[in-house]
Amino acid sequence: MITLIFWLKTYTIYQVEFSLGIENSIQKFLLFINPISSTLFFLSFALLFKGKARNRAYLIIHFILSFVLYGNVVYYRFFNDFVTVPVLMQTQNFGQLGGSALALIHPTDVLYFLDFIVLALLVLTKKIKPQEKLSRKAIATAFISAILIFTTNLAIAESDRPQLLTRTFDRNYLVKYLGVHNFTIYDIIQSSKSASQRAFADSNDITEVKNYTNSTYVKPNEKYFGAAKDMNVIYISMESVQGFLIDYKLRGEEVMPFLNSLTKDSNTLYFDNFFHQTAQGKTSDAEFLMENSMYPLPQGSVFTTKAMNTYQGLPSILKSNGFNYTAALHGNSKTFWNREEMYKSQGYDMFYDSSYYNMLSENIIGYGLKDKPFLKESIPYLKEMPQPFYTKFITVTHHFPYPLEEKDRTLEPATTGDKSVDQYFQTARYFDESLKQFFDDLKSSGLYDNTMVVMYGDHYGISENHKRAMGELLGKEITPFEQAQLQRVPLLIHIPGEKIEGGVNHTYGGQVDVRPTILHLLGIDTKNYIEFGSDLLSTEDHQIVPFRNGDFVTPEFTEVSGKCYSNETGELTQDSKTCAQYSEAVKKELELSDKTVYGDLLRFHEVKGFKPVKRSTLDYSKAEHLNQQ
Incomplete structure (x- = not known):
């Protein structure tokens, strides 16, 4: 139930808040299904808990997913872009955003958290009782299903946009093909890789760069030089x-x-x-x-x-x-x-x-x-x-x-x-x-x-x-x-x-x-x-x-x-x-x-x-x- 509701909420936000440039039926289909794999995958972690702890885990995971989604909504309203890990690390800037951030928040945005509020009320009033113990097979099935859905999603995306994960600099592509939360995972991986590049670099790496800049150098105009x-x-x-x-x-x-x-x-x-x-x-x-x-x-x-x-x-x-x-x-x-x-x-x-x-x-x-x-x-x-x-x-x-x-x-x-x-x-x-x-x-x-x-x-x-x-x-x-x-x-x-x-x-x-x-x-x-x-x-x-x-x-x-x-x-x-x-x-x-x-x-x-x-x-x-x- 949670997966279904969150999936539909995410798809609605895609349609209302983001302009992703959907061009064909494959992209329409992928935009519709791409929230499923990440939603199912992350919520499946709650299955590792028992009794009341499982319901609390559902709430925590649901809130984090909603917060990441809404954070991208607010960021996109001005920057037409999606939040990345390095942006989140710019904490020294957040306290000075003031009116700029407030201008991007709308009163109706509370509706984007309505499903979480309802779920929280149901859990707190004990309308939803703790689930019985699940077998390892059932838990594994949930995780495997999420991975299979993502793999299928990625395969279809690659057929429409070859080398999607290696050749594009445009985050719009990644979100419309893979979804906000899958993009976040990708971004975390990319940020980790870039952080390690300095450690493995040596003096030979500058040669290719220098050769390129030498080849593209243009002589100054004598009329203006000096x-x-x-x-x-x-x-x-x-x-x-x-x-x-x-x-x-x-x-x-x-x-x-x-x-x-x-x-x-x-x-x-x-x-x-x-x-x-x-x-x-x-x-x-x-x-x-x-x-x-x-x-x-x-x-x-x-x-x-x-x-x-x-x-x-x-x-x-x-x-x-x-x-x-x-x-x-x-x-x-x-x-x-x-x-x-x-x-x-x-x-x-x-x-x-x-x-x-x-x-x-x-x-x-x-x-x-x-x-x-x-x-x-x-x-x-x-x-x-x-x-x-x-x-x-x-x-x-x-x-x-x-x-x-x-x-x-x-x-x-x-x-x-x-x-x-x-x-x-x-x-x-x-x-x-x-x-x-x-x-x-x-x-x-x-x-x-x-x-x-x-x-x-x-x-x-x-x-x-x-x-x-x-x-x-x-x-x-x-x-x-x-x-x-x-x-x-x-x-x-x-x-x-x-x-x-x-x-x-x-x-x-x-x-x-x-x-x-x-x-x-x-x-x-x-x-x-x-x-x-x-x-x-x-x-x-x-x-x-x-x-x-x-x-x-x-x-x-x-x-x-x-x-x-x-x-x-x-x-x-x-x-x-x-x-x-x-x-x-x-x-x-x-x-x-x-x-x-x-x-x-x-x-x-x-x-x-x-x-x-x-x-x-x-x-x-x-x-x-x-x-x-």
């Missing part, structure tokens, strides 16, 4: 800013007028075909991509699971090439996303976290200090840094679910009826005003003329679950092809002093490509470093943008969930051979990047002139900072 030599560098992570916001007007009014003006500035390179490539680590993934030119992990975040690895990140490369100071600035706790530890591995001299800012209650929202006071209070820190310096700013106000106090609103919300989408434009305007304020303060400080400012959208702000509202705002149906195009985020490289020929650059690229682009602008060749991106300004740039799940975008094609579309028409293309070649290249690159991170292979890679990071010498405490002053 254009920003000896300048300060400032990175600004533009929280949740998507590309469609550029020049977007709401009721005839520009949402982000200052950012729009920068895209038309002769001192700015604006890339309008630039995509985020983040996965479960979101903002931290963007940081990793931008500074290491490697891909985020398929599960969890590099920041939380591989922070103690050896890296040759942008801060340490710059320190090895004449930069005097590197710092990260963020109006939140140093423990969020495990930034303190990861920044030490990247070689940052200093991390100004929330302890360095005036954290007044009226200036705090969501994930930390509002952008305006955060950027305003950061200017004195910039002025005291020895030049040339490299700094990174992590902004937070424009973050889901996009709440903003009345006093900070200078734009009326949209009127789609989707609350988070409607508020999205108000916080985008607030960030735009913060950015203008920062540029004005930078000019007043005397730093502007010798500073290159790199502004990038870190990840999407409006997820796939808001297609109706987005379709209304953009005036078109959000198909899988259009959803992939919405993963564009702005990239602006602002270099004052007429040192470059600015304008709109239509090159296709992603966050993995930024590091070589910036280093070449600074006159630092990247040939000897391990990096999977290529210089966006190079005439030899590959223009293939891989996504973490194995999808990709090129100037001609877009692949989504194994289907290849023509960018010109938005329809499925007949050129399957070219798409297949791109797909194999993307998978190879993702696999090599994962091999590098999981195996901590950069500890075996030496670059002439590069000074390895000494974590033990780095201290971001306020007392130490005062001593340095």
Whole structure:
């Protein structure tokens, strides 16, 4: 009875909460039956107990299964993804989720626990009496039945999707073929395997990676190489800013007028075909991509699971090439996303976290200090840094679910009826005003003329679950092809002093490509470093943008969930051979990047002139900072 009810509940949740892209009758059948094997298997453990203990075991197992299922429901509502073991290990982040998590919980969600509540009442009121002793044969039959059902399920799945467990990076595939709980088991196994890779890695493993990055290296464009030599560098992570916001007007009014003006500035390179490539680590993934030119992990975040690895990140490369100071600035706790530890591995001299800012209650929202006071209070820190310096700013106000106090609103919300989408434009305007304020303060400080400012959208702000509202705002149906195009985020490289020929650059690229682009602008060749991106300004740039799940975008094609579309028409293309070649290249690159991170292979890679990071010498405490002053 319990197995039957839980099976039907799970299938109902599949239909109501998840968008898994069911394409044929085999997938429909597998989606229907896949909850049976895991439900039967786990509940069978209760049969090992006797009397009242067995009923209690049923309750405990039932609750755990329900909790895992519901956890995936809440997570999927924003991330369109499923919870993995590394995500669950990010416990330092949970206490700061606040309104973001609450916005994803609906009052009707209690219905997803109704079967457990009824079962608990029946057990507690003794309406269900303890079962009599079962034979070993009966218990074994239950376990064997579960295993046989799973084996049959997997065999049918493999016939429809060959090499399902070895070739796909997309968790949607695994869930629609095998189910949420079987995916969880698979994820636990995969996490255990990845944890052991470092122990078995040796110096020979870096050879394949190095050979690959040597073969994909592109020469810098002589026109731009060294254009920003000896300048300060400032990175600004533009929280949740998507590309469609550029020049977007709401009721005839520009949402982000200052950012729009920068895209038309002769001192700015604006890339309008630039995509985020983040996965479960979101903002931290963007940081990793931008500074290491490697891909985020398929599960969890590099920041939380591989922070103690050896890296040759942008801060340490710059320190090895004449930069005097590197710092990260963020109006939140140093423990969020495990930034303190990861920044030490990247070689940052200093991390100004929330302890360095005036954290007044009226200036705090969501994930930390509002952008305006955060950027305003950061200017004195910039002025005291020895030049040339490299700094990174992590902004937070424009973050889901996009709440903003009345006093900070200078734009009326949209009127789609989707609350988070409607508020999205108000916080985008607030960030735009913060950015203008920062540029004005930078000019007043005397730093502007010798500073290159790199502004990038870190990840999407409006997820796939808001297609109706987005379709209304953009005036078109959000198909899988259009959803992939919405993963564009702005990239602006602002270099004052007429040192470059600015304008709109239509090159296709992603966050993995930024590091070589910036280093070449600074006159630092990247040939000897391990990096999977290529210089966006190079005439030899590959223009293939891989996504973490194995999808990709090129100037001609877009692949989504194994289907290849023509960018010109938005329809499925007949050129399957070219798409297949791109797909194999993307998978190879993702696999090599994962091999590098999981195996901590950069500890075996030496670059002439590069000074390895000494974590033990780095201290971001306020007392130490005062001593340095």
